[in-house]
Amino acid sequence: MIILSLHTGYHDGTAALLDGYNLVAAVQLERLTRKKGDGGGIPEAAMDEVLAIAGLSRTDVDVVVLSRASFPARYFKSNALKTAEYAFHKIIGHEKLKDMCTQMQQRGEGEPAKLFREEMFRADFGFKEGVKIAYSNHHMAHALSALFYTDWDDGLLYTADGCGDNVHYSHRILKDGRLDCLFGGENMTLQPRRVDSLGLAYGFTTQALGYRMNRHEGKLTGLAAFGEPAQAAALGRHFNVDAAGVIWSDFDSDATMRDEIQKLAKGAEPADMAASVQKVLEDTVLASVRAILKRHPVRRIGLAGGVFANVRLNRLLCEETDTDEVFVFPGMGDEGITVGGALQYLLEQDGLDAWLKQRRRLSSVYLGRDYTAEADQVLAANGALKRIDGNPADTAAELIASGKAGAIYDGRMEFGPRALGARSILANPADAGINASLNARLQRTEFMPFAPYVAEEDAADVFDVTKANRYAASFMTITTAVKPEWHERIPAVVHVDGTARPQVIRREENPLYADILSSFKARTGLPVLINTSFNAHEEPIINTPAECRRALVDDRVDFVVTGQAVYTRAGA
Numbered sequence: 001m002i003i004l005s006l007h008t009g010y011h012d013g014t015a016a017l018l019d020g021y022n023l024v025a026a027v028q029l030e031r032l033t034r035k036k037g038d039g040g041g042i043p044e045a046a047m048d049e050v051l052a053i054a055g056l057s058r059t060d061v062d063v064v065v066l067s068r069a070s071f072p073a074r075y076f077k078s079n080a081l082k083t084a085e086y087a088f089h090k091i092i093g094h095e096k097l098k099d100m101c102t103q104m105q106q107r108g109e110g111e112p113a114k115l116f117r118e119e120m121f122r123a124d125f126g127f128k129e130g131v132k133i134a135y136s137n138h139h140m141a142h143a144l145s146a147l148f149y150t151d152w153d154d155g156l157l158y159t160a161d162g163c164g165d166n167v168h169y170s171h172r173i174l175k176d177g178r179l180d181c182l183f184g185g186e187n188m189t190l191q192p193r194r195v196d197s198l199g200l201a202y203g204f205t206t207q208a209l210g211y212r213m214n215r216h217e218g219k220l221t222g223l224a225a226f227g228e229p230a231q232a233a234a235l236g237r238h239f240n241v242d243a244a245g246v247i248w249s250d251f252d253s254d255a256t257m258r259d260e261i262q263k264l265a266k267g268a269e270p271a272d273m274a275a276s277v278q279k280v281l282e283d284t285v286l287a288s289v290r291a292i293l294k295r296h297p298v299r300r301i302g303l304a305g306g307v308f309a310n311v312r313l314n315r316l317l318c319e320e321t322d323t324d325e326v327f328v329f330p331g332m333g334d335e336g337i338t339v340g341g342a343l344q345y346l347l348e349q350d351g352l353d354a355w356l357k358q359r360r361r362l363s364s365v366y367l368g369r370d371y372t373a374e375a376d377q378v379l380a381a382n383g384a385l386k387r388i389d390g391n392p393a394d395t396a397a398e399l400i401a402s403g404k405a406g407a408i409y410d411g412r413m414e415f416g417p418r419a420l421g422a423r424s425i426l427a428n429p430a431d432a433g434i435n436a437s438l439n440a441r442l443q444r445t446e447f448m449p450f451a452p453y454v455a456e457e458d459a460a461d462v463f464d465v466t467k468a469n470r471y472a473a474s475f476m477t478i479t480t481a482v483k484p485e486w487h488e489r490i491p492a493v494v495h496v497d498g499t500a501r502p503q504v505i506r507r508e509e510n511p512l513y514a515d516i517l518s519s520f521k522a523r524t525g526l527p528v529l530i531n532t533s534f535n536a537h538e539e540p541i542i543n544t545p546a547e548c549r550r551a552l553v554d555d556r557v558d559f560v561v562t563g564q565a566v567y568t569r570a571g572a
Contacts, residue, residue, distance in 0.1 A: 002460045004050070004061045005136070006043060008205070009069040010097075011214055011333050013043035016338035016367075017050040021346060025050035026367040026415040028335050029516060030540040034547075039334075040070055041097055044125070053369050063132040065341040067141070068100040068112055068165055069332075075117045078104055079360075101165050104188055107109040123282060124534040134348075136341030138164030139184050139305070143172050144347065145329040145340035146302030147179075148355075149362045152325075155300035156292060160285065160307035161199045164334070165189050168197035169247060169288075179352055182292065183232055183246055196249040198239065198281050199307045204258045205277040221310055222448030223276070223279035225496045227271030231264045232279040239284050247284055259309035280306070282316050289317055299324040306333045309417060311501050314478040318469050325468050328477035330365045331416040364509045365475065366422055368413025371545050375409060376564045380547035384553055388566040393512060396561040397519035400428050400529065405438055406559035406566075407534045409548045410512045414541070418476045418505060419533035421453065421513035423542050425557055427530040428520075429490035434530065440566035441556055443537040450530045451476055452493040453503040455517060458527035462486050463502050476503040476531075490528050503531060512563050 003018040013029035027050055029043040030036055051057060073096045074087060103115050112135040122131055142159040157172040170184025206220050207213040220426075238260070240248050251257040263552050265273045289301065301323050308314055308328050318326040329336050347355045380387050388395050396406055405427040414420045425442075427434050429452055439446055453476075459465040464481040465473055472478040479499040482490070493500045507514035521527045534542045536556055552560050552567060559568045 001062045002060055003063045003342045003345060004047065005064060005065040005338040006047060006068065007039070007067045007334055007341075008042055008071055009039050009067060009256075011037045012334040013039035013041070013046060014335040014338045015043055015046035015050045016342060017054055017056075018231060018339075018342045019054070023339060025053040025231055026331070026335070026339060027053075027369075028415070028540070029414075031368065031413065031543045034540060036538055036540055041072060042125075047125075049369065059128045061127055061131055063134060063345060065134045065136055065338075067136050067138065067337055067341055068104070069397040070097040070099050071116070072096075073098045075121055076115055077117055079414070091440040101189060103314065107130065108190065110186075110190055134256065134345045136337060136344050137168035137189070138337055139167050140186070141337035141340030141344050142304035142329075142332075143170060143302070143340070144302040145331065145336045146327060148343050148359050149329065150300070150302060150327055151359060151361060152300045152302075154298040155302050156289070156296065156298050157302045157304075158289060158292075159184070159303070159305040161194070161305035161334070161500055162197055162203055163200065164191045164305075166191070166336070168194065168199065170202060171245060171292055173298060175296070175298055177353065177356075182296070183244070184474070194249075195251040195253055196239070196247050197490065198247065198284060199305070200254065201235070201257060201261060202281060202307070204261045205265065205273060207258075208262045209273060218309065219445070220274040221278065221312060222446060223274040224312070225272050225275075226274035226447065227269060227273070229276040229279040229331060231245070231268050232271045232283075235261070235276055236266055236280040236283065239280060241284060241287040241291055243291060244295065245290075247288050269302050273546050278310075278312065281310065281311050281505055286316055286320055287314060291322060293321060301326045304329040304332050304336060308332045308477070311477060311479045313479065314472065315469070315499070318472070320476060320559040323468060325470055326478070328472050328475070330362070330418065330475035330477060332477065333417060335416060346530065361471070362474075363506075365415040365420065366412035366510075367415040368543065370412045370559070372411060375545040375562050377476035377550070377561065377566045378508050379549050379552075379562070383551070383570055384461075385567045386570045387570075388568065392496040392563065392566050393515035394519045396426070396516045397523060398558065399518075399559055399566070400426055400520055401523045403428065403431065404558040405434065406561055407542075407548070407551065408513060409534070409542070409545070409556045410518065410560050410561070410563050411510070413543055419541055420476065421505065421510045421531065424513075424531045424536040425534050427492070427532075428501050428524075429492045429528050429530050430524070430526060432491040433520045436491045440534070442535070445537070449493050449495055449500070451501040451503060452490065452528040453513075453517065453531045454504055454528050456504050456506050457516060458521075459502065459504045462490070462528060463500060465502065465504060470504060473502055473504045476501055490526065492530055493528065512561070516561065
């Protein structure tokens with residue numbers, strides 16, 4: 001069964017393709033259009049990309065799963081006059097998008113199929129007659145993406161984001177072969193939307209400090225380490241947690257929350273305001289999780305939703321709760337609901353018992369197109385670049401040890417917000433000045449040090465990697481303490497609070513990535529390398545060989561390493 005799952009939200013448009021329970025491909029629209037966070041409508045380019053990766057066409061699809069987000073207005077059933085009006089707007093390039101959940105609320109209709117013109121959708125996009133159209137619940141999809149890639153008998157599934165399908169949080173418990181929704185279920189979709197979103201509060205703080213909301217929240221996470229939470233009490237008094245772990249606020253509208261945060265930010269140092277919203281987020285979510293676990297004692301926590309891109313929060317939930325393991329789905333933002341949406345469809349078709357038996361742990365999220373066959377041809381296209389033959393891993397390691405920063409471009413592109421060794425920039429963690437110099441080359445303004453990567457066998461020697469955080473650390477979704485004896489040896493990856501955001505790797509998952517690290521360790525004695533995403537400021541992660549070549553020609557990096565060779569600028 002070929003399942004095509006699409007997210008049509010106003011940001012992070014994404015497509016994922018599953019063959020039964022096997023995740024074949026997943027690609028964010030931004031990687032193709034080169035527009036950061038691109039979304040709004042049906043992500044047709046991403047849809048065709050995942051099908052091409054699998055060697056399939058639209059007519060091969062058996063099921064299309066749609067998130068209940070934004071669609072062109074003509075896809076919603078209406079009277080003939082309105083349909084003609086929508087068609088006219090499409091012709092002149094101003095077709096209005098409508099949000100499906102808003103339509104469900106306005107019409108009091110809980111079944112999307114009664115609102116959506118499925119036959120028109122099938123015909124417009126060339127799907128075969130009778131292809132099944134299914135609809136995913138935003139937070140259910142988030143939760144299932146975290147649950148499916150575990151082998152747990154019990155666990156708390158906690159999701160949180162700005163808003164999705166009229167809900168900000170959901171809590172689900174897996175125990176005794178049951179999956180129960182405690183809060184944030186489908187019944188809330190048609191209810192008046194609450195104003196209690198910490199994700200939204202974090203976004204408004206991002207905006208108040210002069211950054212772009214829904215894009216630069218990670219900058220605040222880094223900036224927070226340099227401030228004091230002087231405004232935390234004033235902001236935190238608006239949020240409360242009840243005995244069931246439900247988060248409440250006294251804000252009566254989004255505008256009221258935004259205005260209060262702007263007022264607090266005006267009288268604060270930026271770092272202090274960032275530290276304040278970070279503390280409120282940490283304290284409130286931790287209190288919520290503790291309250292749930294008190295009522296429903298389980299040993300594991302699965303996290304998804306954009307709030308859990310916050311690696312400091314994830315560490316707190318791991319270390320300050322009595323838990324055996326924490327897992328964060330690596331596509332924790334809205335890109336991840338494509339995977340979860342397909343899994344929701346399978347759960348509804350097969351039942352929980354059969355679904356649970358299909359679960360498996362993730363080894364990687366290399367789910368984009370593999371350009372290996374043409375990468376070297378493009379990089380060697382003319383005299384602008386010089387090819388260095390020999391062992392690519394050894395050559396790259398030698399260049400890094402000599403002070404160069406280079407990019408690895410190998411295999412399939414990563415899915416999710418993190419570069420994980422297929423499209424990564426590598427550098428020496430012993431160079432305390434590399435953050436400033438490389439950020440300048442990439443035109444970035446970052447406050448958090450670069451992330452390190454480390455082989456599994458060395459991880460616990462350098463970082464506080466434990467059974468509880470090891471799985472999350474495979475995907476760079478959690479911070480850990482750095483062992484004190486390493487602080488001065490790898491300063492470029494150590495945060496001001498003595499933590500780092502490591503990626504723990506196994507060679508079998510990415511041999512070239514691992515071999516570069518091994519060769520670097522043999523030369524320097526350091527078992528760690530810097531990994532930061534291969535992109536310039538405000539650009540999505542590099543996708544195609546042409547984009548890779550341009551970055552090298554433009555001096556974003558000193559070299560590019562592939563599985564075949566190392567490339568530098570001809571005059572360098």
